[in-house]
Amino acid sequence: MPDYAPYRHPLPSARELISAHGGRVTRTRIAVIETLxxxxxxxxxxEIGAALTAAGVVHDRVTLYRALDWLVEQGIAQRIxxxxxxxxxxIRHDGAHRHAHFHCDRCGQILCLEDVPTxxxxxxxxxxxxxRAELVLHGACADCGRQGIKAGTR
Structure with missing residues (x-):
């Protein structure tokens, strides 16, 4: 299960972020921002949908896709x-995205590499x-490497 806990950040910051971009403040957008x-x-x-469901936020797949698309269009979030x-x-911090990612080709996990300069x-x-520029490194994460798991077996 992914390691995330929605609502760790105060609700007003998500509201302010949406308002600052001229958007309509909705419960789904707020919950998506806070989950990210x-x-x-x-x-x-x-994973985002599961977090919203766990938090009791009623949504459907289309509404979630639209919320994510809007956040990406506004530069609030980024797709990888x-x-x-x-x-x-x-979430894009300070309107910028300045770290690389590691994509495990075996289990599909994507990790942020904050210390890799970009x-x-x-x-x-x-x-x-x-x-914008993206740096995505591919290989096996520590868990898959230790377990000797082959690509596509998880």
Missing amino acids: QAGQHPLSHD AGGERAWRFE ESSPTLPAGFELD
């Missing part, structure tokens, strides 16, 4: 490509403008 803020790693749609074409989501940006051809 409390997450120890990027969370999948299903996970295994099996599933997106994972995390500040340098490549030299782009004339006229090109960089909006």
Whole structure:
């Protein structure tokens, strides 16, 4: 089970974040933001949905997808490509995303690598403008490596 505990952060900060981006403050958006803020790693749609259900927030898959899409469009959250074409989501701190990720190709877990520098940006051809860059490292996490689990067996 993923390590996250929704509602660890005060509710007003989520409200203020939504309002600051000109959005409609809804219970689902607030709960999604707080779930992402409390997450120890990027969370999948299903993990977020399970956290909302556990917190008693009534939602459906479409509403959750719309809330996540809005948060990404506003720059509040970011999508990270996970295994099996599933997106994972995390809050963007201070409007920026400045750390790398490690994707375990065996179990599908994605971990934040806060200590891997990503500040340098490549030299782009004339006229090109960089909006964002992602660094995702692939391999086996410590648990899968120790257990000798092969890709796709979990």
